Amino acid sequence: MNSVRDAATADTNAAPTTVVLAGRVFVPPGDLETFIAEARTVYPVAAANPGNVLMSFSVEDAAAGIVTVLEKWTSQEALDRHVATPVVTALLTKWGPRIRNEVQRFDVLDPSGPGGQEQPGGALPPAMQMIQLLGGFQLAQALYVMAKLDIATRLDDGPRTVADLAAASGAQPEPLGRLIRSLATVGVFRHLPDGTVETTPLGATLSANRPDSARAAALYWMETHYLPFSDLLHNVRTGETAANHYYGEPFFDWIVKKPELVELQTSTMANVTGGLRAGMFDDYRLPAGAVVADIGGANGSVLVRFLAKEPDRRGIVFDLPEVVPGARRHIEEQGLADRVDVVAGDFFESVPPADVYVLAYVLHDWDDEKCRRILGSIEAAAKPGARLVIVEGLVPAGDEPHLTKMIDLIMLAMGGGKERSADEFEQLLSSAGFTLDRIVPTPTPFSFIEATVRP
Numbered sequence: 001m002n003s004v005r006d007a008a009t010a011d012t013n014a015a016p017t018t019v020v021l022a023g024r025v026f027v028p029p030g031d032l033e034t035f036i037a038e039a040r041t042v043y044p045v046a047a048a049n050p051g052n053v054l055m056s057f058s059v060e061d062a063a064a065g066i067v068t069v070l071e072k073w074t075s076q077e078a079l080d081r082h083v084a085t086p087v088v089t090a091l092l093t094k095w096g097p098r099i100r101n102e103v104q105r106f107d108v109l110d111p112s113g114p115g116g117q118e119q120p121g122g123a124l125p126p127a128m129q130m131i132q133l134l135g136g137f138q139l140a141q142a143l144y145v146m147a148k149l150d151i152a153t154r155l156d157d158g159p160r161t162v163a164d165l166a167a168a169s170g171a172q173p174e175p176l177g178r179l180i181r182s183l184a185t186v187g188v189f190r191h192l193p194d195g196t197v198e199t200t201p202l203g204a205t206l207s208a209n210r211p212d213s214a215r216a217a218a219l220y221w222m223e224t225h226y227l228p229f230s231d232l233l234h235n236v237r238t239g240e241t242a243a244n245h246y247y248g249e250p251f252f253d254w255i256v257k258k259p260e261l262v263e264l265q266t267s268t269m270a271n272v273t274g275g276l277r278a279g280m281f282d283d284y285r286l287p288a289g290a291v292v293a294d295i296g297g298a299n300g301s302v303l304v305r306f307l308a309k310e311p312d313r314r315g316i317v318f319d320l321p322e323v324v325p326g327a328r329r330h331i332e333e334q335g336l337a338d339r340v341d342v343v344a345g346d347f348f349e350s351v352p353p354a355d356v357y358v359l360a361y362v363l364h365d366w367d368d369e370k371c372r373r374i375l376g377s378i379e380a381a382a383k384p385g386a387r388l389v390i391v392e393g394l395v396p397a398g399d400e401p402h403l404t405k406m407i408d409l410i411m412l413a414m415g416g417g418k419e420r421s422a423d424e425f426e427q428l429l430s431s432a433g434f435t436l437d438r439i440v441p442t443p444t445p446f447s448f449i450e451a452t453v454r455p
């Protein structure tokens with residue numbers, strides 16, 4: 001971990017630092033509600049600070065009093081300004097002694113950050129930064145190997161030796177140790193003085209046993225997206241999606257023939273709901289309406305969040321025939337089978353009637369013309385006065401980092417869709433006969449976009 005001085009006094013020629021604070025705090029369960037309410041009073045304070053990119057306190061496990069904290073700052077200076085505000089100072093003073101804090105700091109592209117090689121004057125030479133960026137393929141593959149061998153899951157109960165991990169996962173200790181050493185430089189693992197290794201809070205997200213697990217995403221991206229990305233150049237030159245060129249057919253047509261990958265895709269989306277979207281549903285209420293249809297709902301993990309606090313509403317999970325068996329299982333496991341119907345179909349053809357439609361991470365998969373066809377199916381089936389709730393990230397103006405700007409490349413390469421700005425959503429909805437009513441931002445990179453069919 002860097003000292004505050006490194007970034008606060010950064011040379012003006014130094015690479016810009018992005019500071020990420022991530023991890024968990026453990027609160028006495030009886031104090032959890034008060035803690036969360038008070039912690040969230042810092043949202044407006046952070047939002048007023050131009051250096052804040054992301055600020056999120058979400059309850060991970062209410063019974064155990066575990067809160068997940070995620071913050072992203074464009075500079076140490078911005079973070080210092082935040083910590084010095086009276087609201088934050090008072091919170092730290094009050095709660096510091098009562099909580100166990102496992103929030104860690106990570107510096108992204110910081111010359112003195114993990115893996116960096118600090119130069120005199122503090123700057124990482126541009127050529128070194130470029131090599132680090134180009135090395136992204138190594139990092140992605142190394143993380144994939146860790147996920148596939150379940151190394152983080154095997155470290156759930158505490159540190160182990162590399163030899164032990166290798167034996168348990170059917171790997172060779174020497175190369176496994178080298179991967180762990182590389183990943184320790186970017187804050188995924190930590191070597192302990194007794195020769196064992198452990199995961200950091202970042203690395204622990206590769207464990208299968210967490211609501212915010214990223215393990216399925218690691219497997220899904222690397223087993224279905226990584227190779228088609230080698231055709232990105234073709235994509236940019238010709239306009240044909242990389243996945244189409246690589247697989248010889250549209251991505252969703254290809255994947256539905258592989259049940260184990262369909263399952264992985266569904267688990268990935270459920271992990272997105274449990275991880276990246278954690279906290280976004282807490283303070284949001286759906287518009288009124290007796291029946292809520294989650295269109296392209298995968299296993300229904302988004303619908304389950306909505307219905308959990310809406311005992312009087314019924315639900316529908318609608319997805320492709322190959323996907324709905326997983327939804328049926330999940331809805332049954334959640335004890336919602338008596339009020340949620342699982343319906344198979346193609347949203348380009350038709351969708352079931354409902355009062356509220358949810359489209360979560362669906363429109364971003366498709367270009368405007370295909371989105372209008374999906375919206376047209378909803379328009380045709382919607383009950384009078386029906387409302388639409390879109391769950392997507394909104395691309396912000398400017399060059400600051402935002403999840404949407406990287407996910408956008410996946411949309412480009414895999415399906416020909418795109419991440420959209422608020423204006424682009426307004427135009428898309430308007431061209432499909434909908435009126436955008438309001439956008440509800442959340443403490444996550446996602447927003448709720450509410451719309452109505454124009455009479």
Ligand SMILES: C[S@@+](CC[C@H](N)C(=O)[O-])C[C@H]1O[C@@H](n2cnc3c(N)ncnc32)[C@H](O)[C@@H]1O
Nearest residue numbers: 269296297298319320323345346347348360361
């Ligand atoms: C990115 S996932 C989003 C899943 C879920 N809504 C969420 O946000 O977690 C897109 C979903 O659209 C579904 N889908 C793709 N083409 C479809 C079609 N033609 N008709 C119905 N569902 C489709 C996929 O099977 C997948 O579950």
